[in-house]
Amino acid sequence: MDLIKADAECVWHPFTQIKTAAAPIPIVRAFGSQLFHADGRTFIDAISSWWCNIHGHGHPHIVEAISKQAALLDHVLFGGVTHPEAVRLAKRLLKLLPYERVFYSDNGSTAIEVALKMALQYRLQSCMPQGKIMALKGAYHGDTFGAMAAGRSPFHEPFWPLLFDVTFIDPPYAGQEVDLTGVGIFIFEPLIQGAGGFHIYDLEALDHLLKRCKENNILTIADEVMTGFGRTGSLFVTDLLVNKPDFICLSKGLTGGTLPLAVTLTKERIFEGFISDLKSHAFLHGHTYTANAIACAAANASLDLLLDPHCQKQRILINRHFTKLADEMRPFVKRTAVLGTIFIMESYKEDAFFLENGIFVRLLGDILYFMPPYCLKEEELTYMCHIVRESLDYVHLV
Numbered sequence: 001m002d003l004i005k006a007d008a009e010c011v012w013h014p015f016t017q018i019k020t021a022a023a024p025i026p027i028v029r030a031f032g033s034q035l036f037h038a039d040g041r042t043f044i045d046a047i048s049s050w051w052c053n054i055h056g057h058g059h060p061h062i063v064e065a066i067s068k069q070a071a072l073l074d075h076v077l078f079g080g081v082t083h084p085e086a087v088r089l090a091k092r093l094l095k096l097l098p099y100e101r102v103f104y105s106d107n108g109s110t111a112i113e114v115a116l117k118m119a120l121q122y123r124l125q126s127c128m129p130q131g132k133i134m135a136l137k138g139a140y141h142g143d144t145f146g147a148m149a150a151g152r153s154p155f156h157e158p159f160w161p162l163l164f165d166v167t168f169i170d171p172p173y174a175g176q177e178v179d180l181t182g183v184g185i186f187i188f189e190p191l192i193q194g195a196g197g198f199h200i201y202d203l204e205a206l207d208h209l210l211k212r213c214k215e216n217n218i219l220t221i222a223d224e225v226m227t228g229f230g231r232t233g234s235l236f237v238t239d240l241l242v243n244k245p246d247f248i249c250l251s252k253g254l255t256g257g258t259l260p261l262a263v264t265l266t267k268e269r270i271f272e273g274f275i276s277d278l279k280s281h282a283f284l285h286g287h288t289y290t291a292n293a294i295a296c297a298a299a300n301a302s303l304d305l306l307l308d309p310h311c312q313k314q315r316i317l318i319n320r321h322f323t324k325l326a327d328e329m330r331p332f333v334k335r336t337a338v339l340g341t342i343f344i345m346e347s348y349k350e351d352a353f354f355l356e357n358g359i360f361v362r363l364l365g366d367i368l369y370f371m372p373p374y375c376l377k378e379e380e381l382t383y384m385c386h387i388v389r390e391s392l393d394y395v396h397l398v
C-alpha cells in the first residue's frame with residue numbers, strides 16, 4: 001500500500017488515463033510465468049509483460065549471462081568500438097535470417113525508425129525517386145514520430161496533424177491488386193497486426209504484394225517486433241515468405257524480456273548504398289545504449305533457450321491447448337482465434353475476473369488475448385483455459 005501511495009505521488013505511467021485507471025498492481029518479484037504481488041498473491045503473466053518475456057522471468061541461464069557480462073563489460077559506446085557479445089549475436093541472427101547486416105538500437109520503435117530512415121536515405125543516395133511510404137490500415141509500429149506516422153493509431157490522434165504523409169491500404173487479401181504507382185517504401189507487420197486489434201491476414205496475399213514491390217523497386221520493411229522469436233509458430237514469419245523483405249525489425253523477445261534491445265537487419269546491397277567518400281552519406285543515427293553489452297549477452301542466452309528443442313515442444317503444447325479452447329468458445333463469443341502461442345477472444349468489458357483469479361491480462365480495447373511465456377506448465381495452461389470457460393458465466397460480454 002505504501003508503494004501505491006508513493007507511486008501516486010511521483011510516477012507517470014504509460015498508456016494510462018490517471019482519472020479512471022485503477023491503482024497500479026505492486027509487483028515485487030517474478031519467476032517463471034509468475035508475478036508476485038506485494039501482498040503475497042501470485043498472477044500468471046499471461047501476456048509476457050507486453051509480449052517480451054518469452055522464456056519466463058528470472059530464467060537462470062539468462063540471469064547467469066547477465067551477471068557474468070555485468071562483471072566483465074557492462075556498456076561501452078558502439079561508435080568506433082565493438083565487443084564480443086554484439087558480434088556473436090549479430091552472427092547468430094544472420095544465421096537464422098537471410099540478411100547480411102545488423103544495426104542495433106534499443107526498442108521496437110527505434111528499430112522501426114532505423115529501418116524507415118535507412119530506406120529513405122538509401123533511395124536518396126541511390127538516385128531513386130523518394131516515393132510514398134505505404135503501410136497497412138490498423139498497423140501499430142510504436143510511439144516515436146516515424147513509427148506513429150506509419151501506424152496512425154488512435155493512440156496518436158493528438159499528433160496526426162504533424163505526421164508525414166503515408167498511404168494506407170487494406171491488409172493483404174486474396175485477389176487484392178494494390179496500385180503501387182509512386183510508392184517507394186512499404187512497411188507492415190507480417191501475418192498479424194497486434195496492438196491495432198489482433199487482426200490476422202492472408203500470408204500468401206502478403207507474399208504476392210511483396211513480389212510486386214520487388215518488381216517495382218519498392219523497399220519493404222517487416223516489423224517482426226511482436227511476431228518474432230517463435231510467437232506465431234515458426235521462428236519468424238519471414239521464414240514463411242518466398243519474397244523476403246529488405247529490412248526486418250526485431251525487439252521484445254530478443255533478450256527474453258530482460259533488457260531493452262532491438263535490431264534492424266538488412267541486405268548487403270542496402271549497406272553498400274551508404275559507403276561513400278562523403279561523411280554525410282553515412283547512416284548518421286545511433287542511440288547511447290546501442291548494442292549494450294549486457295543486453296547482447298542476455299539476447300545470446302535467450303537465443304540458446306529459443307533454439308533448444310524443448311522450447312518448440314512447449315510452443316506446440318500451448319498451441320494445442322489454445323486451439324481446443326478457441327474451438328469450444330467459438331459459438332459463444334464474437335470472435336476467437338489462435339495463432340501459434342497467441343489466443344484471441346472478443347469482446348470483454350473488463351479484465352477484473354481474470355485478475356481476481358490470478359491471471360494477469362490487459363484487455364486491448366475489448367479484446368482478451370493471451371501471449372504467455374513459453375515456459376508455462378501444463379497445469380497452468382489448463383487453469384487458464386478453465387478460467388476463460390468460467391468467465392463466460394461471470395463477466396458481461398460486450
Ligand SMILES: Cc1ncc(COP(=O)(O)O)c(C=O)c1O
Pocket residue numbers: 107108109110112140141142143189194195223224225226227251252
Ligand atoms: C509490431 C510492433 N512494432 C513496434 C512496437 C514498438 O515497440 P516498443 O514498445 O519496444 O517501442 C510494438 C510494441 O508493441 C509492436 O507490437
